[in-house]
Amino acid sequence: MNDLLKKDLDIEKYIKLNRYSELLLNSPKKIPIMCELNLDKIYKKYIEESFYYIDYINDGEKVLDLGSGAGFPGIPLSIILENSDFYLIDRKQNVCKFLNYIKENLNLNNVYILNLRAEELKKEKLKFNKVVARAFNRINYILDLIDEIIYKNGLVILGKGRNLDNEINSQINKNFMLYKKIKTYFGYIVVYKKIN
Numbered sequence: 001m002n003d004l005l006k007k008d009l010d011i012e013k014y015i016k017l018n019r020y021s022e023l024l025l026n027s028p029k030k031i032p033i034m035c036e037l038n039l040d041k042i043y044k045k046y047i048e049e050s051f052y053y054i055d056y057i058n059d060g061e062k063v064l065d066l067g068s069g070a071g072f073p074g075i076p077l078s079i080i081l082e083n084s085d086f087y088l089i090d091r092k093q094n095v096c097k098f099l100n101y102i103k104e105n106l107n108l109n110n111v112y113i114l115n116l117r118a119e120e121l122k123k124e125k126l127k128f129n130k131v132v133a134r135a136f137n138r139i140n141y142i143l144d145l146i147d148e149i150i151y152k153n154g155l156v157i158l159g160k161g162r163n164l165d166n167e168i169n170s171q172i173n174k175n176f177m178l179y180k181k182i183k184t185y186f187g188y189i190v191v192y193k194k195i196n
Contacts, residue, residue, distance in 0.1 A: 009080065016079045016106050017047050023102055024070055028094070049159065050076035052182065052189045053132055056157050059083040061129035064146070066118055067136040071099055073159070074132065078111045087126065089114040121149055134159035143173040143192060154194045155179065161187040 009017075021042045050073040057063055057077065061084045065074030068088035078086040088111060090096055096115035103111045114124070118136075131146050131154070139158065146156065156176065160167070164187065168178065180191040 013079055013082075017076060018043075019106060020071070020075055020079065020102065021047060023105060027070065027098060046070070046072045047076050049073065049134070049184075049186060050080075052159070052184055053077055053157050054080060056155050056191060057081055057084055057130050057132075061085075062127070063087065063130045063132060064089065064121075064126075064128040064149070066131060066133035066142065066146070068099060069095060071102055072134055074111070075099075075102060075106075075108070077132070078108050079106065082110055085110050085112065087112045087114055087128070089116060089118060089121065091115070091117045118145055121145070127151055129154050131156045132158070135161070138170075139167045139190065139192075140171050140173060143171065143176050147173065147175055147194075150194050152194050152196070156192040156194070158190045158192075159184075159187070160190050164188050164190065 021039055024042050024046060025039060053073050054077065059081070063074070063077065063084055063086050065086060065088045068074050068090050071088065074086045074088040088099055090099065093115055096113050099113045103113065126149060128150050131150055133142060136142060142158065143156065150156065168181070168190070171178070175194060175196040176192040177195050178190070179193040182189045
């Protein structure tokens with residue numbers, strides 16, 4: 001965690017982030033946790049990685065977390081950026097039930113859980129300023145999927161693994177441009193901007 005972020009977080013946010021880590025540690029076996037179940041690894045994988053997304057989200061924005069799974073990055077972001085609204089979508093009912101449990105346990109009034117397939121989002125008639133996702137799908141699929149539900153100049157912030165260049169080179173959706181590519185300890189954060 002960088003020093004600036006340590007100073008900016010108040011004690012209540014730290015408590016919620018730690019409580020979230022504990023909830024993940026004790027999550028049901030069917031919930032997708034992608035690391036060993038110990039607090040240090042959960043904190044590093046689910047909390048610290050979310051800090052890479054923060055610089056791209058402003059107060060008061062509506063943010064979609066695609067394929068939220070155990071709540072990453074939407075839950076940590078909703079704790080830190082409490083003046084923005086976060087819509088967490090997952091197709092699995094048991095996952096959404098767990099996300100609702102987290103929402104209630106942490107008193108996250110800025111979180112909305114959507115139990116549906118990503119392809120059904122257009123029917124909800126929602127529009128977003130930002131879209132975040134980690135290990136959800138290929139870049140072009142994501143951009144095509146959210147093309148109609150993100151505002152012009154909106155950003156798509158994706159956590160991707162190390163094998164990224166093929167995805168970037170095959171990106172053909174002309175309504176988005178590559179805005180930033182940042183190397184991280186887990187791979188990359190790739191940011192696309194909606195230009196049309």
